[in-house]
Amino acid sequence: MKCLRAATLTVADLDASEALYRDVLDYTTIASGPLPEDLAASWGAPKSAGARHVVMQPSSGAEIYLRLVEQPPHPDFVPLRSYGWAAIEICVQDVLAANERVKDTPFEVIGPPREIEGLPAIYPMQVKGPDGEIVYLTQIRDNLPAYDLPRAQSPIDCLFILVMACSDMHASLDWFEKNVGFPTGRVMDIEYHMLANAFGTPTDELHTISTAIHGRDVFLELDQYPENATARPKHAGMLAPGCAVGSFIHPDFDSVTGDWVSEPVIRSGAPYNGKRAGTLRAPDGTLVEIIEA
Numbered sequence: 001m002k003c004l005r006a007a008t009l010t011v012a013d014l015d016a017s018e019a020l021y022r023d024v025l026d027y028t029t030i031a032s033g034p035l036p037e038d039l040a041a042s043w044g045a046p047k048s049a050g051a052r053h054v055v056m057q058p059s060s061g062a063e064i065y066l067r068l069v070e071q072p073p074h075p076d077f078v079p080l081r082s083y084g085w086a087a088i089e090i091c092v093q094d095v096l097a098a099n100e101r102v103k104d105t106p107f108e109v110i111g112p113p114r115e116i117e118g119l120p121a122i123y124p125m126q127v128k129g130p131d132g133e134i135v136y137l138t139q140i141r142d143n144l145p146a147y148d149l150p151r152a153q154s155p156i157d158c159l160f161i162l163v164m165a166c167s168d169m170h171a172s173l174d175w176f177e178k179n180v181g182f183p184t185g186r187v188m189d190i191e192y193h194m195l196a197n198a199f200g201t202p203t204d205e206l207h208t209i210s211t212a213i214h215g216r217d218v219f220l221e222l223d224q225y226p227e228n229a230t231a232r233p234k235h236a237g238m239l240a241p242g243c244a245v246g247s248f249i250h251p252d253f254d255s256v257t258g259d260w261v262s263e264p265v266i267r268s269g270a271p272y273n274g275k276r277a278g279t280l281r282a283p284d285g286t287l288v289e290i291i292e293a
Contacts, residue, residue, distance in 0.1 A: 002150075003182070004219040005160055005291055006055075006065040006271040007088045008245035010238075011131045012080035014052045014070035020129070024105050025067060025090070025156045027056040031269055035069060042279050043245055043287055044261045047237030055270050058090075060160035065271045069239060076233040077131040077241040080198035081227060082165065083284035084232040085128070085243035088135035089161035093152040095123050101156075102137075106130045109185065111194045118190070121149065126194050133195075133242050136163070147211075147218040161221050162246045164286055169210055169224035172283045176212045178218070179280065180259040182292065185211035185218055192223075199226050207284075219248070231284065245279070245287045247271055253292040257279070264290075265276070 003077050012019035021027040032054040040049040041202035053069040079127075080086060092098040095113045102109060111126030121142040137156070140149045166172045176182040192207040199219045234240045250256060253264075253276055264278030275292040282288045 002064070002216050002219070003248045003250070003288075004162065005249045006067055006289075007159055007162055007243055007293070008067040008069060008239070008247070009069050009088075009131070010071050010241050010244050011133075012070070012073045014054065014068060017068050017131065018054050018131070019058070020106055021056055021066060021068070022120065024102060024107060026111070028059065028063075028155065029054045030057050031055040031272050032158055036049050038265070039264075039267070042069055042262045042265075042277075043239060043289075044281070045237060045239045047235070048239050056159045057270070058154060058156065059119055060120070060157045061268070062152040062153070063166050064158040064160075065229050066159070067245075067271070068242070071238050072235065073131065074233050074235055074241045077132055079128055079134055080165075080195060081244060082232040083167050083255045084165060084286045085162060085246055086165040086223065087136055087163040088159055088243055089138055089163065089221070091126075091140055091150050091152045091157045091160050093139065093157070095125055098135040098137045098156065099125055107135070107209070110134075110197070115290055116190060119189070131241070134163075135284035136161075140219065141249050145212065146216065148216045149218070153276075157275050161219055162243070163221045163223060164246075164282075165225045165284075167220060167225065167229065168224050169222050172222050173210055173212065175283050180248075180256055180288070181241035181248035182212040182214055182250070195223065195225075199228065201226070214251070214265060240287075245289050247289040247291060250290045251293045253290065
């Protein structure tokens with residue numbers, strides 16, 4: 001089964017961001033309104049209750065969603081410099097066409113299309129949105145030996161990986177395996193130009209990254225961040241800036257362990273659709289929302 005269900009981004013101007021994801025990435029709003037108080041509480045963000053928010057779906061119709069929540073920006077937030085959800089990754093049919101599409105829009109290209117040595121199956125690029133959110137746009141050209149990767153069914157399709165920045169990558173991998181039952185897939189050292197640029201280190205320096213999986217589904221990338229990375233700055237009682245929550249379907253909800261932020265409850269509407277859901281805090285305080293399959 002495909003485990004990734006949604007990513008929640010915080011934005012300063014909901015109307016502008018909703019239009020950006022609609023007009024540039026072909027996402028459609030399927031729900032909107034004030035953020036429910038109990039949902040905000042389940043994320044440990046009670047002051048985000050009542051915030052304007054939307055849930056958006058890719059043009060392919062895939063049931064993997066983006067959720068945008070409006071809140072004030074934090075003056076100390078610098079993308080790619082702090083722990084937590086660092087980026088979202090969306091599959092596209094043609095990365096060169098995607099590169100042309102984002103030109104002259106509020107998306108800033110911070111990593112032009114570039115093949116990764118040793119990973120010929122993927123052809124990615126990276127952009128930064130107006131709220132500092134990092135979005136990878138990736139063309140999938142083949143499966144990996146141990147994993148199945150999605151093929152975009154529309155020019156810009158659905159999320160397929162969330163990227164987590166870690167102070168201790170191996171501790172985070174252990175947490176996912178122990179508490180959620182998502183084992184480690186692959187650990188590798190790669191040149192990571194975007195991260196090198198963010199920290200001002202040589203682009204040929206190697207950075208350690210890894211994946212977490214379920215069966216042949218790979219949906220989590222965990223990156224070991226440099227020592228001078230910091231905790232994510234955020235307003236007290238609100239969601240973290242950038243990507244704030246990662247949401248995942250779990251095939252055996254009752255097997256999940258760890259301390260829920262609040263007791264799981266049945267929730268209606270996308271991305272829950274009448275299933276139980278609750279949120280855990282992973283290492284570095286990263287919010288991991290688990291939804292019953």
